[in-house]
Amino acid sequence: MKRLYQSILATDLKETDKMLFLAGPRQVGKTTLAKDTKNLTSHFHYLNWDNDDNKKLILQGPKSIVEKFQLDIPTNKKPILVFDEIHKYVRWKNFIKGFFDTYRSLTHVIVTGSAKLHLYQKGGDSMAGRYFLYRIHPLSVRECIHSKPNLDSEISLPKKISDKDFEHLLKYSGYPEPFLKHNLRFYNRWQNLLDQQLFREDIRDISKTHDLVHLELLAEILQHQTGQLINASNLSTKIHYSYHTVNKWLSILTQVYYCFLVQPWTKNVNKSLSKQPKVYLWNWTRVLDEGKQAENFIAAHLLKAVHFWTDIGLGEYKLHFIRDRDKNEVDFLVVKNKKPWFLVEVKLSSSQPISKNLIKFQEKLGVKHAFQVVLDKDYEEINCFNYERPIIVPAKTFLSQLV
Structure with a gap:
């Protein structure tokens, strides 16, 4: 199945010598995307940290890799070298930086990882200016319809x-393998295996956590708290661990792409909640409650959109929610270049009237668009973004216009 990221990676490899970082959950397709770039050159090389022979070569140092693959011999098309799961190497940052600074003229470099790579976007980035980051997400409504991305505008025409x-998508997730097989028995086995890898390998590799039983218990609790405010004090009581430990474990679960946090928007919101985020899961099928799953489904699509728009350079985009101390709330606010752009309220049924809070906060914040997105409504051939008043829109239409 062709992914929307393929053409972008190909363009970057033709037009820039920067490293390409592919970060995202296990099984989302990072390795497949990296390996697909072999069609762009006759000199493609792949190293996986989990392969013992590859690991030995990496530990011998950059010069050994150059000699092994004869990267110093001129070729018609620049070679492509992939380092897969290299983040598991304790000194991977220094290794990649040293390799790239010395040999960037000889080869393109692609780095993949299911944890930690995204942390580089935060302060103190020792590799600033050396790479482009792509946060790879599961399949979405738009990607199922059309794999060619719109690079000139955030919003596409509906399809x-x-x-x-x-x-x-709702039943088997957007992870490529279970989505394409759409078989419940396969999905259950796939999910069990993924959990084993996540909690027995990934978390072990990036943390010193020994009590994986209680960490898994925390993860299970989060499945039932999707879309709710995270209260670390309450969670610490439930799992009998300290507030500090719970926060640490929440950070670990976000690093390995089990869950993501959505922060409240506080600017121009009287009595806003300034600290507590809401939690959602990368795999919305883990959420059993139908209403919560619908909200998580939309949240995952919005996160993919703001990540993609930011990663390809259209601007800076963030996903927030709105809630004041009087419990007036709108599920999501998408912010473009630090200014509110559109509001989203999620409902299962189209029979419900437009949310009063959607109307209230659109006016209060001066937001251009306000959508009440409903799951049970059939596709409509309308451009949602032509409307500047609050409207009820089918999820099938709204999501087809994103990424």
């Missing part, structure tokens, strides 16, 4: 997704 594909 209909088949009812079967929409149902499969």
Whole structure:
């Protein structure tokens, strides 16, 4: 299945000598994307830290890699070298930086990882200016319809997704393998294996946590708290660990792409909640409650959109929610270049009237668009973003216009 990221990676490899970092959950397709770039050159090389022979070569140092693959011999097309799961190497940052600074003229470099790579975007980045980061997400409504990305604008014209594909996304997730197989027995086995890898390998590799039983218990609790405010004090009481430990474990679960946090928008919101985020899961099928799953489904699509728009250079985009101390709330606010852009309230049924809070906060914040996105409504051939008043829109239409 062709992914929307493929053409972008190909363009970057033709037009820039920067490293490409592919970060995202296990099984989301990072390795496949990296390996697909072999079609762009006759000199493609792949090193996986989990392969013992590859690991030995990496530990011998950059010069040994150059000699092994004869990267110093001129070629018609620049070679491509992939380092897969290199973040598991304790000194990987210094290794990659040293390799790239010395040999960037000889080869393109792609780095993949299922943890930690995204942390480089925060302060103190020792590799600033050396790489482009792409946060790889599961399949979405738009990507199921059309794999060619819109690089000139955030919003695309609406296009209909088949009812079967929409149902499969909700039931089997957007992770490519279970989505394409759409078999419940396979999905259950795939999910069990993924959990084993996540809690027995990934978390072990990036942390010194020994009590994985209680960390898994925390992860299970989060499945039932999707879309709710995270209260570390309450969670610490439930799992009988300290507030500090719970916060540390929450950070670990976000690093390995089990969950993500959405922060409140506080500017121009009287009595806003300034600290507590809401939690959502990368795999929305883990959420059993139908209403919470619908909200998580939309949250994951919005996160993919703001990540993608930011990563390809259209601007700076963030996902927030709105809630004041009087418990007036709107599920999501998408912010573009630090200014509110559009509001989203999620509902299962189209029979409910437009949320009063959606109307209230659109006016209060001066937001251009306000959507009440409903899951049960059939696709409509309308451009949601032509409307500047609050409207009820089908999820099938709204999501087809994103990424």
